[in-house]
Amino acid sequence: MRSTTNSAPGPMVHAHDVHKRFGALEVLKGVALDIARGEVVAVIGPSGSGKSTFLRCLNHLETINRGRIDIEGETLVSTDARGVCHYVPDVDLRRICGKMGMVFQHFNLFPHMTVLQNVIEAPLTVKGLRRDDVIPEAEKLLRKVGLLDKRDSYPSRLSGGQKQRVAIARALAMEPDIMLFDEPTSALDPELTGEVLRTMRELAEERMTMLVVTHEMAFAREVASRVVFMDGGEILESRPSRELFASPEHPRTRAFLENML
Amino acid sequence: MNYVLDIMGPLIQGTGVTIQVFLITLVLSVPFGLCLALLRISRFKVVSGFVNGYIWLMRGTPLMLQMLFIYFALPFVPVIGIRLPDFPSAIVAFVLNYAAYFAEIFRAGIQSIDRGQYEGARVLGLTYTQTMRRIVLPQVVKRILPPMSNETITLVKDTSLIYVLAMNDLLRAARGIVQRDFTTTPFVVAAGFYLLMTLVLTLGFQHLEKKYAVYDE
Numbered sequence: 407m408r409s410t411t412n413s414a415p416g417p418m419v420h421a422h423d424v425h426k427r428f429g430a431l432e433v434l435k436g437v438a439l440d441i442a443r444g445e446v447v448a449v450i451g452p453s454g455s456g457k458s459t460f461l462r463c464l465n466h467l468e469t470i471n472r473g474r475i476d477i478e479g480e481t482l483v484s485t486d487a488r489g490v491c492h493y494v495p496d497v498d499l500r501r502i503c504g505k506m507g508m509v510f511q512h513f514n515l516f517p518h519m520t521v522l523q524n525v526i527e528a529p530l531t532v533k534g535l536r537r538d539d540v541i542p543e544a545e546k547l548l549r550k551v552g553l554l555d556k557r558d559s560y561p562s563r564l565s566g567g568q569k570q571r572v573a574i575a576r577a578l579a580m581e582p583d584i585m586l587f588d589e590p591t592s593a594l595d596p597e598l599t600g601e602v603l604r605t606m607r608e609l610a611e612e613r614m615t616m617l618v619v620t621h622e623m624a625f626a627r628e629v630a631s632r633v634v635f636m637d638g639g640e641i642l643e644s645r646p647s648r649e650l651f652a653s654p655e656h657p658r659t660r661a662f663l664e665n666m667l
Numbered sequence: 668m669n670y671v672l673d674i675m676g677p678l679i680q681g682t683g684v685t686i687q688v689f690l691i692t693l694v695l696s697v698p699f700g701l702c703l704a705l706l707r708i709s710r711f712k713v714v715s716g717f718v719n720g721y722i723w724l725m726r727g728t729p730l731m732l733q734m735l736f737i738y739f740a741l742p743f744v745p746v747i748g749i750r751l752p753d754f755p756s757a758i759v760a761f762v763l764n765y766a767a768y769f770a771e772i773f774r775a776g777i778q779s780i781d782r783g784q785y786e787g788a789r790v791l792g793l794t795y796t797q798t799m800r801r802i803v804l805p806q807v808v809k810r811i812l813p814p815m816s817n818e819t820i821t822l823v824k825d826t827s828l829i830y831v832l833a834m835n836d837l838l839r840a841a842r843g844i845v846q847r848d849f850t851t852t853p854f855v856v857a858a859g860f861y862l863l864m865t866l867v868l869t870l871g872f873q874h875l876e877k878k879y880a881v882y883d884e
Contacts, residue, residue: 465790467790516806517806517882518809518882527801531797532792562882
């Protein structure tokens with residue numbers, strides 16, 4: 407499903423010195439992160455550490471106050487010498503953000519549409535594709551997430567885990583190069599997280615570039631190639647997951663992991 | 668019974684006028700109200716403030732006064748002053764007035780939609796217009812059906828206000844016969860007509876609610 411035509415040599419995501427304020431509160435204090443093609447990066451950290459905000463800055467759900475973000479070598483936002491932020495024009499913004507799919511904590515499925523309609527909505531409306539061409543692809547995606555039999559159900563009839571898998575299929579239908587996950591299992595009953603994580607693991611095995619904000623330490627350890635620990639609006643540690651879990655360097659990482667495990 | 672049949676003619680004619688005012692008002696004020704609602708939630712303070720003032724004016728003064736103003740006083744207003752015949756005067760007043768009420772219903776409906784719906788649409792690449800048309804407004808329709816039902820039923824009965832412009836709607840037709848024949852029977856028949864019209868609306872809205880019940884939120 408995913409386009410493999412783009413093979414820019416640089417990082418898929420390049421964020422540098424990203425600052426974000428909500429009023430007087432500085433949520434991000436100069437975050438820098440590069441993500442290579444096919445990498446699965448888990449972002450962990452206490453709540454309020456700015457992980458979700460950082461993720462939301464990458465696809466312009468939040469605007470940043472300073473710094474630079476490049477997606478697949480294309481600049482989304484940069485800051486000039488006087489410290490003023492410049493976003494690229496709307497057309498480019500839309501195109502660049504279109505390279506990223508996103509999955510939310512609360513799914514954000516469209517309740518008035520069936521599962522299938524949720525998946526084909528963007529390909530029809532945004533890409534202007536024909537229904538007949540889109541439906542087979544959508545069905546393929548639904549089969550992949552194990553929900554083809556639910557294609558004509560409304561989201562309210564699904565469990566949380568099923569909703570999230572539909573949300574993943576819906577994001578994949580736009581053929582993104584990068585998938586952003588914002589605490590995808592945090593709103594789920596514990597017994598339903600497994601099915602969502604399994605879907606994400608399959609995606610990772612297909613070499614999808616993924617950035618996952620999560621509280622699932624097992625997922626971070628087993629599926630992520632790299633784990634980023636954030637606290638107080640900064641990245642304190644960013645290392646291969648095995649290393650970070652085996653021997654956390656920063657005292658706050660250590661304290662956080664001891665609390666979690 | 669024969670008497671009732673005798674007075675049917677003028678009452679049915681009056682009902683025709685009532686239905687005309689009702690339908691024309693509805694068809695024009697719903698889209699106008701939607702525009703007002705969208706302007707009201709605009710980021711531009713001047714725009715939303717202006718619409719706010721408009722809604723205050725239209726809801727804050729009696730519809731009858733507005734109708735009288737447009738018919739009698741508008742011709743003397745500089746620049747925009749035009750003389751309208753009675754029927755158009757009534758329609759203009761009703762549309763301006765009802766659009767204000769509809770705008771508030773639409774606004775409440777639009778603002779009740781979760782922010783996550785906008786974000787969900789946005790990360791899929793939908794523009795603001797596409798998000799409104801495809802995602803937000805279809806959900807708004809379901810939520811505003813009960814207040815819209817109220818408002819349209821009120822509109823049916825409000826049409827009787829056009830008697831001040833000496834137009835022969837259902838109620839004025841009935842009153843004419845009452846004064847001529849010294850009997851209140853025409854009032855009872857008129858009440859029956861109003862009930863019939865509002866019954867059709869009630870059933871229509873019930874049907875819509877049932878139709879939209881296929882999904883929960």
